[in-house]
Amino acid sequence: MLPKGFEKQLNILDFSLSSLWRRKLKNISIMLVFALVIFLLGSFQMLTGALTQSADAVLRNTPEITIQKMSAGRQEAIPLSYSEKLHSIYGIRAIIPRVWGYYFDESSLANFTIMAMDTNSMPNGNKLDLTLSYGHFPKRTEPGTTVLGRSVQEILGLGTRRIFSLFRPDLSLKSFEVVGLFSDQTDLLTNDLIVMNLDDARDLFAMEPTMATDLCIYVANPTEIETIAKKIAGLLPDTRVLTKSQIQKTYQVVFSWRSGFASICLLAALIAFVILAWDKASGLSPEEKREIGILKILGWETADILAVRFWESTLVSALAFIIGCTAAYMHVAFFDATLLKPVMVGWSVIHPPFKLLPSVKLADLLLIFSFSVLPYLGATVIPAWHCSTVPPDSVIR
Amino acid sequence: MLIELEKTTKIYNQGKPNEVTALHEVSLAVAPQTMVCLQGASGSGKSTLLAIIGCVFPPTSGRASIAGKQLSRMPDRFLTIHRRETIGFIFQQFNVLPRLSVLDNITLPLLPLGVSPQERRKRARKLMHQLAISHRENFPAGQISGGEMQRVAIARALINTQPIILADEPTAHLDTRLSMEFMKIMSDLKADGKTIIIASHDPLVSEHPAIDRIIQIKDGRIDVP
């Protein structure tokens, strides 16, 4: 035997559910459209959150300082002699030049990232072979050898073949031999990579031996990074000096709401939906007015009728929220974020598999809740106050 | 007296340009277990009088006492509570909710009282049996005949064992047979102890032997108290 107050609320809940079910086509449609909007918002949030978290987890191992030479606002090759100028700065542990750039494969329209450095000088350079599913990293004594990312091997159609060629700028061909393949566990970072010797990369890009793409700087004391970075910027005014924290911060903002055109479109859809809900709720149809008049004269208080409206809106929006968020998680976790992926990778031919843990943070859920459920409740319950203006004697005529 | 009105006045939009005096110093007394027929043209104040007796709103001035409670100065919430405990309404066109089942329509007044589904079903089934509409329990109320709808409306008016029944033109859309059936049920209810006020122009109602008194209302005033 339930307390009367609780039984009353259950009765009102039952009535609200029946009321929703009586117009099931309309209400289920509203709920599904609402769930779809939340699903898209939620998928976007979970996917970008997962990428940001992955970046956060692994990019803390990125070089402490990276120096790029700038000219006319664009990045260009940096002379190796610049590293001589840095010897005067106390606290620099290592300066490692790298040659890297992009190779556009015309037959497949794929962009590969070519990367070359003396891996023995890099931190964990001696462990790099662990990142391969087979083989080893190119040695200085093994010219023409490469390690490929899995998509590169697939797009070049190598199969069991080990030899392939790339074009130099003068359209002459340069041959390479595959001596290793990156593991699928590193796909998120290495999918499009072709790693080779420094000499091979310079040859491929027709770059002078005295030049590099950038310089990786490692410091003895991590707390000195900013200080040393400022000193470098002062010593080399025509360079761009990037610190590890700046690189890490990129992934906090690269999917930000303000810059995300997709999220703005979704927000616009949500606002349109809320306006529609307001329009629907603010005008009572003659049938609704009659129903309210009947309930009032039968002894229902205004508060009871408002409770029915509140429950109706809450049930529709809360169920839409639950369905939308659950579907969003499943979409990202089990279906590789199939609906968002084409927008995210754009015209890229290389499509990395998203083996990601969907980011489900309470703050994100509350954000989606505030952007979806609360406005909907506001848009439907506040105008429902109109029902308090329906006089009970309207049915006595 | 169960219903007592003394110099009851109702003014709509008081103080505004469209001010209307719907009732002017109406005095009326109705004893328990009586059946009264209220007659008046459209705009005569009949609906306003029904609304005051039905505890829908209090009078602007004067005294109105229904089932021992003074309506004047009663807050809206208490008025609603008193109404649902005291008055059973039977409307013109019955005003059932067509998409709700017959059972759900009958038990509508019980929902905000926190009555459990089992208790609601029990009370409703007893009334449905008495009114011979048990076979329509789960039918949508919009799909039953006029006569059955009439009995649903009656059952709903009785579900909370209210002592006063107010009926507003209950036979307006019924044929002679159903009108006579309706009056038969009303006279049985009167015999059971209910006090019944029926607003109607239908001679089948006003000339029925169960009617104890006819009250004429014209221009907000009544002829015979």
Added chain:
Amino acid sequence: MRPSHILFLILLFFLILDTMLYLHATRLQEALRSDHALQAIAVSGLGLADLCVATEARYTRHPAVSDAIAPFMDHPGAIEHFPSGSFWAAPADNNVR
């Protein structure tokens, strides 16, 4: 059965489903731990600065190390690189100076 009971059953279904998804997430997190360890080695060993997601343009492939002009390299007014521009904000001018 009362409508509210049916609602509670639906909510219970979602509670069970979401609990299972939560357990899946916990297991996936464990599985990804070894992935992250290897990825960390790749990052430090090769000095990587970006995830390989959208390879169509410099600033989508390497947003962390692209110059601020990169999105405009085709044309001064070409701010959007549709459709991936919907996702990738143009890199900030984060020169230390």
